[in-house]
Amino acid sequence: MTSALRAAQDGVPVPPQQVTLAGFWRTWLPSVKTTIRPATWRRYEQLGRVHILPVLGRVRLVKLAPQHVGLLHERMLAEGISPTTVHHAHMLLHRALEDAVRWGALSRNVVGLVHPPRMAETELRTLNPGQVRALCAAAAGDRFEALFVVAVTTGLRQGELLALRWRDVNLDAATLQVTGTLTRDDQGLAVTAPKTARSRRQVVLAPPSVAALIRHRSLQAVERERMGAIWVDHDLVFPNVIGGPMQRDHLIRRHFVPLLRRAGLPTLRFHDLRHTAATLLLGGGVHPKIAAEMLGHTTVAITLNRYSHVTETMQREAAQVMGAIISPAGDPGGKGR
Numbered sequence: 001m002t003s004a005l006r007a008a009q010d011g012v013p014v015p016p017q018q019v020t021l022a023g024f025w026r027t028w029l030p031s032v033k034t035t036i037r038p039a040t041w042r043r044y045e046q047l048g049r050v051h052i053l054p055v056l057g058r059v060r061l062v063k064l065a066p067q068h069v070g071l072l073h074e075r076m077l078a079e080g081i082s083p084t085t086v087h088h089a090h091m092l093l094h095r096a097l098e099d100a101v102r103w104g105a106l107s108r109n110v111v112g113l114v115h116p117p118r119m120a121e122t123e124l125r126t127l128n129p130g131q132v133r134a135l136c137a138a139a140a141g142d143r144f145e146a147l148f149v150v151a152v153t154t155g156l157r158q159g160e161l162l163a164l165r166w167r168d169v170n171l172d173a174a175t176l177q178v179t180g181t182l183t184r185d186d187q188g189l190a191v192t193a194p195k196t197a198r199s200r201r202q203v204v205l206a207p208p209s210v211a212a213l214i215r216h217r218s219l220q221a222v223e224r225e226r227m228g229a230i231w232v233d234h235d236l237v238f239p240n241v242i243g244g245p246m247q248r249d250h251l252i253r254r255h256f257v258p259l260l261r262r263a264g265l266p267t268l269r270f271h272d273l274r275h276t277a278a279t280l281l282l283g284g285g286v287h288p289k290i291a292a293e294m295l296g297h298t299t300v301a302i303t304l305n306r307y308s309h310v311t312e313t314m315q316r317e318a319a320q321v322m323g324a325i326i327s328p329a330g331d332p333g334g335k336g337r
Contacts, residue, residue, distance in 0.1 A: 021064065022057035024105060028096050037192070038183050047089050051076055056093075061105060069093065069114040083117040090116035124309070125268055126276040127152070136208065138263035144255050146209070146216035147238045148273070150176075153206045155277030155295045158270050159183060160199070162246050163191040165235040171213060174205045178296065182245055189245040199296040213237070278303065282310040 025048055033041050055072050056064070069090070076086045094111040101109050127135060132152055139145040147161055156164075159181035168177040178201050180191040194200045205213070216237070224231045224243065232243040240246045248270075256270055274295070281291040282303075288311070292303040304311055 019061045019105065020057060021059050021061055022053050024061050024100060025053060025057070025096065028099060031099075037195075042184075043088075044092055047085075047092050051081070051085075051089050052093055061100065064097070064106075064110050066110050066113045069111050073114075073117060077117070084119040087116045087119045090114070124275045124279070124307075125266075125272045126279045127265065127268075127272075129280065131263075131265055132276065132280070134263045135259065135265060139259055142255060142259060143219075144238060144251065146212035147251075148256075148259065149212040150205070150209045151270075151273040152276055153209050154203050155274045155281070156203070157181065157195070157199075157274060157296075158248055158251070160194065160296075162236075162238055162248065162251070164237040165191075166217070166237055167235055169213065169237060171210055171217075174207075174210050176203050176205060177201075178203065182248070189247065191245070194296070196296070196298055198293075198298045201293060201296050203294055275307075278307050279310050282307055282314065285314075 029041075029045060029048060032044070036044070052072065055075050056068055059068055072089065072093070073086055076089065077083070090111065094109065097106060097109040097111050100106040135152060136149055139148045142148070150156060151158075151161060154176075156178065160178050162182040163180040164176065164178075165180075168179055170176070178194060178199060181194050181199070182189060183192045184190075223241070224233075227242055230242050234243055234245065236243065236245065238246055240250070252270055260266070260268060278291060278295055281294065282288065288303050289300050292300045295303065297303050
């Protein structure tokens with residue numbers, strides 16, 4: 001009663017006492033659907049349905065306390081859920097309750113009083129130059145040879161590659177424009193805006209990528225003619241067998257995994273080709289800002305932090321350069337000082 005009176009005096013709406021977290025969630029989740037990407041919304045729905053609501057759904061919204069958030073962490077970790085997923089659930093609950101505060105359903109966000117578990121640091125898996133050559137050699141003749149060559153030489157994301165259209169490719173200038181990404185919504189697969197504003201970018205192609213794309217365009221013309229009226233022209237560079245958007249899991253299962261086996265390479269995620277491109281760019285002396293622009297990172301800091309294992313080597317090389325500049329001639333170690 002005291003809290004309610006104080007809230008009334010401060011002009012703060014009195015939260016409804018009987019609304020549970022599950023009840024609030026049924027209103028909140030649809031409200032954010034148009035503000036986030038379809039894949040993000042599906043992840044929100046899954047985290048809420050599978051993890052958050054089974055533990056906290058029956059708790060009345062106004063009774064949520066820090067110990068409830070801690071209980072959510074404990075239950076998820078006890079079930080073998082990764083700390084990274086627990087962290088994501090924590091941040092999602094924080095966002096939902098932040099809106100509850102803004103809507104006047106809560107007076108404070110208790111999630112902010114609890115520290116989330118640290119996200120597990122995943123070790124980047126990359127291919128060395130010899131393995132990249134083996135990958136490209138094994139890809140020769142594959143329907144998606146050009147896709148794999150472009151992926152490992154540019155670092156484009158899988159969705160960006162599958163959304164690439166021929167009108168975005170200029171083989172004479174050896175460039176391509178990243179203008180969209182392939183996502184799945186309620187209606188199926190669709191090309192949507194890139195992940196961030198920086199993701200919309202121009203990428204200069206290496207000669208092997210240009211050559212692979214030229215071959216790919218010729219083979220696709222033959223494929224289109226063979227399919228005849230069945231072919232649906234979406235202008236996609238890497239479509240399925242009838243011209244429509246290629247499903248990601250089909251690309252992985254039918255082409256990428258067999259490719260790794262043929263090349264004698266270890267098991268990788270497709271996204272590791274992006275890590276490989278970034279590592280080779282930085283390790284080859286490409287300026288981090290240029291690498292960040294090619295990869296579509298929002299800031300150079302993201303590139304430097306994510307690939308610190310490469311930048312440490314670059315710093316050592318820089319230190320040697322400075323040592324050579326400052327040290328007297330013939331005394332690289334600086335012993336003559």
